[in-house]
Amino acid sequence: xxxxxxxxxxxxxxxxxxxxxxxxxxxxxxxxxxxxxxxxxxxxxxxxxxxxxxxxxxxxxxxxxxxxxxxxxxxxxxxxxxxxxxxxxxxxxxxxxxxxxxxxxxxxxxxxxxxxxxxxxxxxxxxxxxxxxxxxxxxxxxxxxxxxxxxxxxxxxxxxxxxxxxxxxxxxxxxxxxxxx
Amino acid sequence: xxxxxxxxxxxxxxxxxxxxxxxxxxxxxxxxxxxxxxxxxxxxxxxxxxxxxxxxxxxxxxxxxxxxxxxxxxxxxxxxxxxxxxxxxxxxxxxxxxxxxxxxxxxxxxxxxxxxxxxxxxxxxxxxxxxxxxxxxxxxxxxxxxxxxxxxxxxxxxxxxxxxxxxxxxxxxxxxxxxxxxxxxxxxxxxxxxxx
Numbered sequence: 001x002x003x004x005x006x007x008x009x010x011x012x013x014x015x016x017x018x019x020x021x022x023x024x025x026x027x028x029x030x031x032x033x034x035x036x037x038x039x040x041x042x043x044x045x046x047x048x049x050x051x052x053x054x055x056x057x058x059x060x061x062x063x064x065x066x067x068x069x070x071x072x073x074x075x076x077x078x079x080x081x082x083x084x085x086x087x088x089x090x091x092x093x094x095x096x097x098x099x100x101x102x103x104x105x106x107x108x109x110x111x112x113x114x115x116x117x118x119x120x121x122x123x124x125x126x127x128x129x130x131x132x133x134x135x136x137x138x139x140x141x142x143x144x145x146x147x148x149x150x151x152x153x154x155x156x157x158x159x160x161x162x163x164x165x166x167x168x169x170x171x172x173x174x175x176x177x178x179x180x181x
Numbered sequence: 182x183x184x185x186x187x188x189x190x191x192x193x194x195x196x197x198x199x200x201x202x203x204x205x206x207x208x209x210x211x212x213x214x215x216x217x218x219x220x221x222x223x224x225x226x227x228x229x230x231x232x233x234x235x236x237x238x239x240x241x242x243x244x245x246x247x248x249x250x251x252x253x254x255x256x257x258x259x260x261x262x263x264x265x266x267x268x269x270x271x272x273x274x275x276x277x278x279x280x281x282x283x284x285x286x287x288x289x290x291x292x293x294x295x296x297x298x299x300x301x302x303x304x305x306x307x308x309x310x311x312x313x314x315x316x317x318x319x320x321x322x323x324x325x326x327x328x329x330x331x332x333x334x335x336x337x338x339x340x341x342x343x344x345x346x347x348x349x350x351x352x353x354x355x356x357x358x359x360x361x362x363x364x365x366x367x368x369x370x371x372x373x374x375x376x377x
Contacts, residue, residue: 036193039193083194083196083205084193084194084195084196085193085194086194097250097254099208099211100211100254100257100258103208103211103212137208140205140207140208141205141207142196142205142207142208144208171204171205171208172202172203172204172208172212176203177203
C-alpha cells in the first residue's frame with residue numbers, strides 16, 4: 001500500500017465530534033486497545049488528519065502517527081503504535097525465510113505461515129477474513145507487518161497456499177519512513 | 182498466538198529503533214545497511230548488541246533455514262546492500278554537483294523579486310522554506326512552478342544577500358556554502374544593446 005515514499009501533504013485538525021467517532025470506531029475494531037485508549041488518544045488532545053495517497057487518511061496526535069484508515073476500510077494502527085502496545089491486536093507469525101519478502105513489500109503468502117517457523121492461532125481462536133492482524137516473524141520479537149487478512153486462518157491451514165494478505169503496512173515502507181514535524 | 186494475557190494498565194513500551202535504518206534493531210539485517218546498523222547498535226546500545234549479535238543468536242538464525250534458502254537470502258541481502266550503498270553514493274554526488282541558485286530578477290524599473298531554485302535536492306521543503314522566508318523578510322513569498330516545470334520560491338524584493346546568509350545560518354548543516362550561487366539577472370539596459 002505504501003511502497004513508495006509519501007510526499008509531505010496537508011494536515012488538518014479533526015473536528016472533536018469526528019474525533020469522538022473515530023475513537024469509538026477504534027475501540028470497536030480493537031477491543032485490545034481499551035485499557036490504553038486514554039494514553040493513546042486523550043480526550044483533550046487534538047487529532048490531526050494527514051492525507052496520504054490512495055485515499056488513505058492518517059491520524060496523528062502531536063506528530064505521532066496513530067493509525068490510518070483507507071476510505072473503505074477499518075482503521076489500522078500504525079506499526080509504532082503496535083510496537084508500544086503489542087498485545088492489543090491478534091498476531092500470526094511467519095517463518096524466517098519470508099521476512100525478507102515481507103519487508104520488501106510482497107504480498108503475504110500462506111506457506112510462510114503454515115511452515116514450521118510460522119504460527120497460526122488454533123481453531124478456538126481462529127481469525128476471520130477481514131480481520132486486521134499483526135504479523136510477527138520467527139525469532140523476532142516485534143511485529144513487522146500489519147494488514148487485513150484476506151482469508152480466515154482456518155482456511156489458510158486447510159489450503160496451505162495462496163495470498164493471505166494483499167497489502168499491508170510493513171517496516172520500512174513509505175508510511176514508516178514518513179516524517180511529520 | 183492466542184492473545185489471552187490480560188493486561189491491566191500496562192505502560193506503553195519504549196522500543197529502541199535503529200538510528201541508521203529506523204527499523205527495530207532485530208530487523209536491521211533486512212534493511213540493506215546491515216553493517217552500518219550493527220556498528221551503530223554497538224556504539225549506542227551495547228546491551229542490545231550483545232543480545233542480537235552474539236554468536237548463539239547468529240547460529241540460531243542460520244540453523245532454521247535450509248542451505249539453499251540461506252544462500253539465496255545472503256545473495257539477496259548482498260544485492261540489497263550494494264544497491265543501498267550505490268544509492269547513497271549517487272545521492273551525495275548529486276548533492277555535491279547541484280547548486281542552489283538565488284536569482285535577482287528585475288520586475289519593474291527598480292523593483293526586484295528574488296527567485297530561489299534547487300533547495301529540494303538538499304532535503305529542504307520548498308513550501309516550508311517559503312513560509313519562513315516570508316516571515317523573516319516580512320514580504321510575500323511563494324512557491325511557484327516555473328515554465329520548465331521546476332518548483333521555485335519567489336520572494337518579493339531584493340533580498341538575495343540576506344537570503345543567502347539566512348540559508349547558511351539556519352540550514353548551514355545541510356548546505357555547503359560553495360553550493361550557493363548568486364545571480365543578478367538584470368534586464369538588458371539600453372546601453373548594452375548593440376549600437377545601430
